[in-house]
C-alpha cells in the first residue's frame with residue numbers, strides 16, 4: 155500500500171505500480187469470474203476484465219441486454235450464459251444486478267455460493283441493509299466489494315482511452331484468508347486507476363449521499379434554481395442555459411478536474427473571481443442544512459428503504475422513465491439539446 159497525504163491526512167491506497175495488472179492476472183488465473191447482470195456496471199467491468207486477460211463469463215437473463223452482450227462479443231454457451239449456469243460455473247460471483255433486483259435473485263445466488271467461492275459487490279447496499287434485503291452470505295465464502303466511483307459507462311470509456319476511474323474496496327468476510335488479495339486483484343482487473351479502502355457501511359452511506367447530493371441531485375436543483383431566476387428576469391433560454399450549464403460542463407469543470415478550483419478561478423476574470431469568492435460561502439451555508447438532512451436520512455436507513463420499496467415495484471421502470479421524461483422535456487434541458495446540437499464538433 156502506498157501512503158499518500160490527502161490534504162494533511164495520511165491514507166493508504168493501492169496503486170497500479172505496487173499491484174500491477176500482471177500480478178492481478180497471475181493471482182486470479184484459476185478463477186472463473188462470473189459477472190451477473192449486464193446493465194451499466196456489468197458491461198464496463200466485464201469488458202475491461204476480458205480485455206485485461208481474465209477468465210470472465212457473463213450471466214444475463216434473455217432479452218434486450220442479453221442481445222447487447224452478444225453484440226459486445228460474448229459467445230452464448232462459451233462466455234455468455236443464463237444466470238444460473240453462470241452462477242454454477244463462477245468461482246467469483248460479481249453480483250451486478252440493480253440493488254433492488256438483488257433481493258429477488260438472492261435465494262438463487264445463495265444456492266451456488268459453495269465453500270471457497272467469492273461474492274463480489276460494487277456497492278455496500280445489499281449486506282449493510284440485510285434486514286431489508288435478506289442478503290446474508292454463507293460463512294465459508296469471501297465477501298468483498300470494489301465500487302468504481304462513477305458510471306460503468308465512464309469506467310469502460312476511460313479504460314479504452316487508457317485512463318482509470320478510481321474505486322473503493324472493502325472486505326466484509328475473509329473465509330479463504332486471501333479475500334483482500336482477491337479484492338484488490340479484481341479492482342485492478344476492472345480497470346481502476348487506484349483503490350482506496352473503506353468498509354461496506356461507509357461505502358454505502360457516502361455513495362447514497364454523493365449521488366443524492368452534489369453528484370446528481372443537488373447539481374440539478376442548483377441548475378434549475380438559477381435557470382428559473384434568469385428566465386424570470388427576461389433572459390432567453392439559450393442565454394440562461396449557456397450561463398447555467400454549458401459553460402460549466404464545457405469550459406470550467408474540465409479546468410477544475412485538471413488542477414482544482416482555485417486554478418479554474420485563476421483562469422477567469424478578476425471580476426468573476428471577486429464574485430465567486432464572495433458568493434461561495436453563502437451557497438455553502440444555504441445548502442448545508444439540506445446536506446445534513448440528507449445524511450441523516452441515509453444514516454437512518456430511510457434512503458435505502460425508499461430505494462428498495464420504489465424499485466421493487468413491477469412498474470418501476472415506467473415510473474422512472476416518466477420522471478426522466480419530465481427532466482428531458484423541461485425547457486432547460488430542451489434548450490440544452492439545442493445548445494449541444496450547435497457544438498461545432500457535432501457537425
Ligand SMILES: NC(=O)C1=CN([C@@H]2O[C@H](COP(=O)(O)OP(=O)(O)OC[C@H]3O[C@@H](n4cnc5c(N)ncnc54)[C@H](O)[C@@H]3O)[C@@H](O)[C@H]2O)C=CC1
Nearest residue numbers: 191192193194195196219250251252253255276277305306
Ligand atoms: N450504474 C452504475 O454505474 C453504478 C452502479 N453501482 C452498483 O453496481 C450494481 C449494479 O448496478 P447497475 O449496473 O446500475 O445495474 P442495472 O440497474 O443496470 O441492472 C443490471 C442488470 O440487472 C438485470 N435485472 C434486473 N432485474 C432483474 C431480475 N429480477 N432478475 C434478473 N436480472 C435482473 C437487468 O437485466 C440488468 O442487466 C448495483 O449494486 C449498483 O449500486 C456502483 C457504481 C456505479
Ligand SMILES: CC(=O)[C@](C)(O)C(=O)O
Nearest residue numbers: 302303304305306361365
Ligand atoms: C455512478 C455511481 O457511482 C453512482 C452515482 O453512485 C450510482 O450510479 O449509483
Ligand SMILES: [Mg+2]
Nearest residue numbers: 277361362365
Ligand atoms: Mg450509487
Ligand SMILES: [Mg+2]
Nearest residue numbers: 302303304361
Ligand atoms: Mg457511486
